[in-house]
Amino acid sequence: MMLLLIFGSVFSGDSQSFDLFIQDxxxxxxxxxxxxSLNQTKLFNLKLIPKNLDAKxxxxxxxxxxxxxxxxxxxxGFQDNLLNxxxxxxxxxxxxxLKELANRFQRFIPEEQKENINRGIESFSKVNLGxxxxxxxxxxxxxxxxxxxxxRGSILSIANSFYQRALGIEESVSLKSEEIVIRRLSxxxxxxxxxxxxxxxxNGVIGVTQVVSEYRRIGFIKRLAVTPxxxxxxxxxxxxxxxxxxxxxxGFMILVGLLVFRIVALPDALTLIILMVGAFxxxxxxxxxxxxxxxxxxATALGNAIAFPMMFLSGSFFPIEIxxxxxxxxxxxxxxxxxxxxxxxSLILKDSSTALSNLYIVVILALIFLIVGTITVRWxxx
Amino acid sequence: MKVIEAxxxxxxxxxxxxxxxxxxxxxxxxxxxxxxxxxxxxxxTLEILQGLRKATSGKARVxxxxxxxxxxxxxxxxxxxxxxxNFEALDRLTVRENxxxxxxxxxxxxxxxxxxxFLGLESKANIIxxxxxxxxxxxxxxxxxxxxxxxxxFLDEPTTGLDPHIRRExxxxxxxxxxxxxxxxxxxxxxxxxxxxxxxxxxxxxGKIISMGKLVELLxxxxxxxxxxxxxxxxxxxxxxxxxxxxxxxx
Ligand SMILES: Nc1ncnc2c1ncn2[C@@H]1O[C@H](COP(=O)(O)OP(=O)(O)OP(=O)(O)O)[C@@H](O)[C@H]1O
Ligand SMILES: [Mg+2]
Numbered sequence: 001m002m003l004l005l006i007f008g009s010v011f012s013g014d015s016q017s018f019d020l021f022i023q024d025x026x027x028x029x030x031x032x033x034x035x036x037s038l039n040q041t042k043l044f045n046l047k048l049i050p051k052n053l054d055a056k057x058x059x060x061x062x063x064x065x066x067x068x069x070x071x072x073x074x075x076x077g078f079q080d081n082l083l084n085x086x087x088x089x090x091x092x093x094x095x096x097x098l099k100e101l102a103n104r105f106q107r108f109i110p111e112e113q114k115e116n117i118n119r120g121i122e123s124f125s126k127v128n129l130g131x132x133x134x135x136x137x138x139x140x141x142x143x144x145x146x147x148x149x150x151x152r153g154s155i156l157s158i159a160n161s162f163y164q165r166a167l168g169i170e171e172s173v174s175l176k177s178e179e180i181v182i183r184r185l186s187x188x189x190x191x192x193x194x195x196x197x198x199x200x201x202x203n204g205v206i207g208v209t210q211v212v213s214e215y216r217r218i219g220f221i222k223r224l225a226v227t228p229x230x231x232x233x234x235x236x237x238x239x240x241x242x243x244x245x246x247x248x249x250x251g252f253m254i255l256v257g258l259l260v261f262r263i264v265a266l267p268d269a270l271t272l273i274i275l276m277v278g279a280f281x282x283x284x285x286x287x288x289x290x291x292x293x294x295x296x297x298x299a300t301a302l303g304n305a306i307a308f309p310m311m312f313l314s315g316s317f318f319p320i321e322i323x324x325x326x327x328x329x330x331x332x333x334x335x336x337x338x339x340x341x342x343x344x345x346s347l348i349l350k351d352s353s354t355a356l357s358n359l360y361i362v363v364i365l366a367l368i369f370l371i372v373g374t375i376t377v378r379w380x381x382x
Numbered sequence: 383m384k385v386i387e388a389x390x391x392x393x394x395x396x397x398x399x400x401x402x403x404x405x406x407x408x409x410x411x412x413x414x415x416x417x418x419x420x421x422x423x424x425x426x427t428l429e430i431l432q433g434l435r436k437a438t439s440g441k442a443r444v445x446x447x448x449x450x451x452x453x454x455x456x457x458x459x460x461x462x463x464x465x466x467x468n469f470e471a472l473d474r475l476t477v478r479e480n481x482x483x484x485x486x487x488x489x490x491x492x493x494x495x496x497x498x499x500f501l502g503l504e505s506k507a508n509i510i511x512x513x514x515x516x517x518x519x520x521x522x523x524x525x526x527x528x529x530x531x532x533x534x535x536f537l538d539e540p541t542t543g544l545d546p547h548i549r550r551e552x553x554x555x556x557x558x559x560x561x562x563x564x565x566x567x568x569x570x571x572x573x574x575x576x577x578x579x580x581x582x583x584x585x586x587x588x589g590k591i592i593s594m595g596k597l598v599e600l601l602x603x604x605x606x607x608x609x610x611x612x613x614x615x616x617x618x619x620x621x622x623x624x625x626x627x628x629x630x631x632x633x
Contacts, residue, residue, distance in 0.1 A: 380435070
């Protein structure tokens with residue numbers, strides 16, 4: 001039901017625009033016209049990068065929270081190349097017209113002239129127009145960007161139709177793609193952060209909730225409360241155990257990824273810390289649910305009702321950008337969003353500053369859950 | 383010396399008065415039994431004395447400590463052992479693991495193997511809790527309640543749901559614990575259990591103690607009664623005469 005709602009509104013055609021940075025290194029009439037035609041599609045939310053700045057650095061700083069970095073560079077010489085293309089195009093047309101004429105009327109052309117005409121056409125077609133005009137744009141993207149292929153295709157077709165409409169030529173454009181991270185990653189790698197994050201979240205929100213409410217149901221918590229063990233010790237012990245369990249299972253998943261799918265994006269120290277804090281954070285959330293709800297089935301139902309929407313609204317598997325505004329807004333309140341962003345930044349993009357800024361949010365959430373959990377779990381009814 | 387002193391305990395759960403002015407003492411080294419039907423207030427009384435619940439009003443001291451002070455409660459939990467009603471240990475741990483787990487919570491704990499031997503659990507030490515029969519599970523619960531060598535034991539319906547011959551095994555264990563100098567406060571709704579084990583008995587119904595004393599005293603008090611069951615029925619009969627309602631479910 002919940003899923004249906006989510007899918008329904010994701011694909012209801014509520015049109016969304018994608019962030020795209022543009023650096024116009026050519027700064028010419030035609031490059032501006034091209035940017036204008038990109039703009040008219042309403043597909044993009046264009047952000048211009050000043051010509052003299054480093055596009056990658058600039059876009060890292062200026063991007064909005066949830067979007068991946070995408071940069072389209074219009075290289076210097078864009079207009080010249082285009083105009084050249086038009087000339088060479090015209091010349092080609094002229095040359096082939098001449099050839100055609102020469103062919104058709106060859107009966108009427110004296111033998112000794114034929115040689116001259118051919119030589120003339122030949123030299124005409126060799127008119128040097130400077131560099132051969134290659135019409136290329138440079139698209140820089142984040143390899144883990146789930147929208148990258150669709151967007152690359154869109155840019156390419158917009159560019160092609162721009163050329164056709166504006167200049168009446170059929171030359172096709174090349175879009176040079178460039179990945180932000182210079183690492184050779186396999187396709188499976190890009191799913192790893194999403195899968196790990198979702199897994200850690202489910203383990204906490206469903207697994208821990210179940211365990212804790214089961215403890216309450218069988219009266220085990222009461223039994224613990226009549227020993228010298230304190231509530232805080234129990235909660236902390238529980239969280240640490242659950243965190244370790246999560247980590248071991250995550251490690252197992254990475255191992256499977258390594259052996260079966262040959263993933264390359266192996267976790268470094270920062271990623272391990274993120275995984276650990278994430279596991280602690282979601283175990284804390286599970287502890288709160290389990291502490292409040294005594295009925296194991298109700299607790300499991302609640303865990304499911306929270307885990308699945310969170311998985312979809314956190315950008316783990318579906319890009320947040322394509323969702324309607326309201327869902328983008330909701331996703332800001334999903335703890336998994338931040339864990340997922342942190343994992344992606346550290347595991348795939350090796351962007352430790354973004355990873356850290358998201359990690360801080362997860363740390364704060366973990367502390368909040370720990371405190372709320374300590375308050376909500378009833379130990380003694382006093 | 384009094385191990386437990388309870389004075390005028392009242393406990394309300396919302397509009398329901400579960401305990402209605404309960405007062406009693408438990409003496410050092412005795413077995414004291416609360417006998418009463420379902421919902422009489424037995425568990426509620428025990429949980430108040432263990433510090434799990436707060437009485438709505440009334441006073442109680444356990445092992446000389448005030449239940450309402452944090453310090454007092456800290457000392458109490460070190461020195462009591464508890465077998466809750468329908469106790470379940472952790473399903474996926476073995477018998478020894480379960481007992482050791484609880485032993486770790488105390489600064490001073492008995493040797494786990496000695497406890498297992500005492501309860502005849504040594505051959506079951508490595509069996510997963512979840513695979514044990516009801517009688518064995520109850521013995522594990524008893525083992526856990528003994529890890530800190532407590533001065534006072536609370537046993538909430540220790541034999542409910544057990545087969546008669548297994549019930550007798552548990553009885554002999556409880557007697558042996560008394561011989562070891564433990565004070566035991568148990569609840570039951572089996573008359574026979576109280577007759578066989580208890581030094582003193584309190585009959586509780588609807589949150590009130592309606593009669594209390596040694597078995598012989600109770601039998602003398604109610605002329606013509608030959609057993610605790612007779613006493614119980616006579617007590618309630620008198621109540622009916624006063625316009626009370628009789629509720630005997632669970633007997
Ligand atoms: N947490 C609670 N909230 C509300 N009412 C409760 C609660 N615990 C017990 N009661 C009610 O208080 C009364 C006394 O319950 P208690 O568990 O103390 O009885 P008991 O003598 O132990 O019965 P049993 O033989 O069934 O274990 C019962 O009517 C019960 O329904
Ligand atoms: Mg009870």
